Every structure is written in C-alpha cells, then in structure tokens.
Amino acid sequence: MLHTLAIANYRSLRELVVPLGQLNVITGANGCGKSNLYRAFRLLSETALGGAVASIAREGGLPSVLWAGPESFAKSVRRGEHPVQGGPRRERVHLRMGFAGDDLSYAVDFGLPSPPFGSFGLDPEIKRECIWHGAVLRKANAVVERHGAIVSTRGERGRWDVIAQHVPAYDSLLTHVADPRIAPEVLLLRESIRSWRFYDHFRADTDAPARQIQVGTRTPALSHDGRDVAAALQTLREIGDGARLDEAVEDAFPGARIEVTVKDGRFGIEFRQHGLLRPLSQAELSDGTLRYLLWIAALLTPRPPELMVLNEPETSLHPDLMPALARLIENASERSQILVVSHSTRLIAALEPCKQSEPIRLYKDLGETHIEGQGRLDAPPWHWPER
The missing domain is CATH 3.40.50 (Rossmann fold)
Structure with a gap:
C-alpha cells in the first residue's frame, strides 16, 4: 500500500x-x-x-x-x-x-x-x-x-x-x-x-466502445475505455464472484438482472428489468445504467490490482445510485487500495461512514x-x- x-x-x-x-x-x-x-x-x-x-x-x-x-x-x-x-x-x-x-x-x-x-x-x-x-x-x-x-x-x-x-x-x-x-x-x-488501474470518465455516447458488440476473450481486468465490458462481466461470472455481481445489479436496479450473450464469439449485454417484455441491449441502455455496469465490471474485478484510481465515478449517475456505488467502492477497498476523486456530495457522504475512508x-x-x-x-x- x-x-x-x-x-x-x-x-x-x-x-x-x-x-x-x-x-x-x-x-x-x-x-x-x-x-x-x-x-x-x-x-x-x-x-x-x-x-x-x-x-x-x-x-x-x-x-x-x-x-x-x-x-x-x-x-x-x-x-x-x-x-x-x-x-x-x-x-x-x-x-x-x-x-x-x-x-x-x-x-x-x-x-x-x-x-x-x-x-x-x-x-x-x-x-x-x-x-x-x-x-x-x-x-x-x-x-x-x-x-x-x-x-x-x-x-x-x-x-x-x-x-x-x-x-x-x-x-x-x-x-x-x-x-x-x-x-x-x-x-x-x-x-x-x-x-x-486508472478509470476516468467512461464514455456512454452512441458511438462509445462499451455500446458495441465486441469479440470477447477472458477479461479479468476491464480496459480503461470499457470496450470489453461484456467479456469482463462474463469473466467475473465464471471465475469471480457471480453472486456479488447479481447483488450489485439488484442493489442499484431492484428487480433487474443482466445476461451476457455470445454469438460467433461476439459478446453483448442484455439488461432485463421487471415490467419490460424484452431485454435491452447495451446500445439501448441509458448513459447512467451503462456507466454503472461499467463500474460493476471495474470494481468487482476477479484480479484486483494493488491500486485503483477513480476520477469522478459519479458522472451521469442519478444521485439515488450514490449509496450503491459507495458500497461497490467500499467492497473493492477490501482487496485494493482505492483513490476516488469526486465532487459529488452524495457520494462523499455515502463513503464517509466506511471504516477505511480517508477524506482529503x-x-x-x-x-x-x-x-x-x-x-x-x-x-x-x-x-x-x-x-
């Protein structure tokens, strides 16, 4: 450390x-x-x-x-x-x-x-x-x-x-x-x-790499731009803590679950939510939902680094998601040293009760x-x- x-x-x-x-x-x-x-x-x-x-x-x-x-x-x-x-x-x-x-x-x-x-x-x-x-x-x-x-x-x-x-x-x-x-x-x-690992402002626009179906390989560490998010989530489910992945999705979006689709070696995400007749693909997700899935893939990595630096992870997230994001970050801090740069008062307040939190x-x-x-x-x- x-x-x-x-x-x-x-x-x-x-x-x-x-x-x-x-x-x-x-x-x-x-x-x-x-x-x-x-x-x-x-x-x-x-x-x-x-x-x-x-x-x-x-x-x-x-x-x-x-x-x-x-x-x-x-x-x-x-x-x-x-x-x-x-x-x-x-x-x-x-x-x-x-x-x-x-x-x-x-x-x-x-x-x-x-x-x-x-x-x-x-x-x-x-x-x-x-x-x-x-x-x-x-x-x-x-x-x-x-x-x-x-x-x-x-x-x-x-x-x-x-x-x-x-x-x-x-x-x-x-x-x-x-x-x-x-x-x-x-x-x-x-x-x-x-x-x-440094994560800084995941893109969520229409042409963002994270919205595209990608050829997948085992991905224990999410790339800095999130282009391999589907493969990272599937890797997490297979060799990491799949139960914690499901809990993180449920924590942020009650009643929702995600599935990773594989067709001809290309990986995609299906987001299933209560009340919808069909799942949403990663191209259809809101900016906030996609970014939150990216943070799940980054913070629950099955191969935790010695140090992870997060720059304004609250970007595009609704204030109601800050407590769930804080719990993700606190969980990650049990396995890696974490440095969070933020100006979100809701996120900062949610992180303050963490035993290991050091406000600067x-x-x-x-x-x-x-x-x-x-x-x-x-x-x-x-x-x-x-x-």
Missing part, C-alpha cells in the same frame, strides 16, 4: 504531500486542483510504461505543466499587503513526483535539457531517480539511484556499483534496468506500478493547492533526492 504521494511544481501543485490510506476520497470545490492531482498521479504511473515524457508533451510540454506562480510567497503577500510578484529564479527548473510505500518508495525529477539544446530544447529530461526502502529517503536506505544517464545500485557492504551508463534522458530507469540479479527492487517496483479536502490559495487542515508539521515526512 502507498502511504504518501508527493508532487512538486505540477500546475497548481507547487508542493503537495498527500497522506494515503486504504480508501481515499479527494474532494474540494471546482478549480481547487483535484484534476491536477489525478493527472499528476497518472503521469507518475507512466514512468513505468516509458510514456511519461510523451504524456508531458501531450499536455503542452514541460513549460505548460509547471507551476506558474513565484518560487515562494512572502508573508506580506499571503496577508494581502503586497501583490504577487516574480523575481530571479534561484532554483533549477524541475517537476518532481514520488510516493512512499510499505516497502519500496520512488521519486523522479524532470527538468529541461542542458545546452546545446538542438531541436528538442523543450523536451523534458529525467535528471534524477531514486528507489529506497521505507517512508523517508536517507543515504542509508537508498538502493537504486540515477544521476543523469548513470544508474547505480547499492551492492555488498554498502558500496555503489554502476549498472547502466547510457540510459536515455527521455526514459525512466524502470524501463531500462530489469535484471533481477542486479537490481530486483527495480523489477518489483516496475511491476507494482504497472498493475495500477483540497482548497486553493494564491493559485496553489493545499490540503484542508494540513499545517507544515502535519504533512507526512518527505525528502526529495538532490540533483
């Missing part, structure tokens, strides 16, 4: 250290930084897939995602006595992200390339990476370090051995160092991050995102690797 998520200089997240529990509910007013936190977390996961630099480029490049305010605020500015003003930069340009887990922890530092820049002068480079044991980085508990293109691992008697010398600046060490004999921590951490309310001050009630001494301890 992750205990701490740290982000620095990503949009409104100038310096945010978030404590995490088993079930985390991120909330706050519009524009407070909830989406930035979700996107930063997803960007962090891209390091293990080799796509972090490309993801930053899709957001407009490093200059577009960096914190746009001053490096620090004077007390008089916070009191409103003076306007916000910039000054000469004292720190290097960097975008830093990391997390602390039960065993292994990780941090990565992105920066601008060193001159001469060439044609890719704004292409972000990975300047520093570090893997360590425990919650807080110290010299004694670091096990793998990257400085520029050189990766070293702590060997016998605490000696550092170079294991890679030419790692491209646009790639993480997680994608280049995978020898379990030399650096088993890299392999374990990479596979752990790759197991994370964000707010913004002078353009910077903070955690409500978190003072300087309340944040989890965290140290960034030095360049």
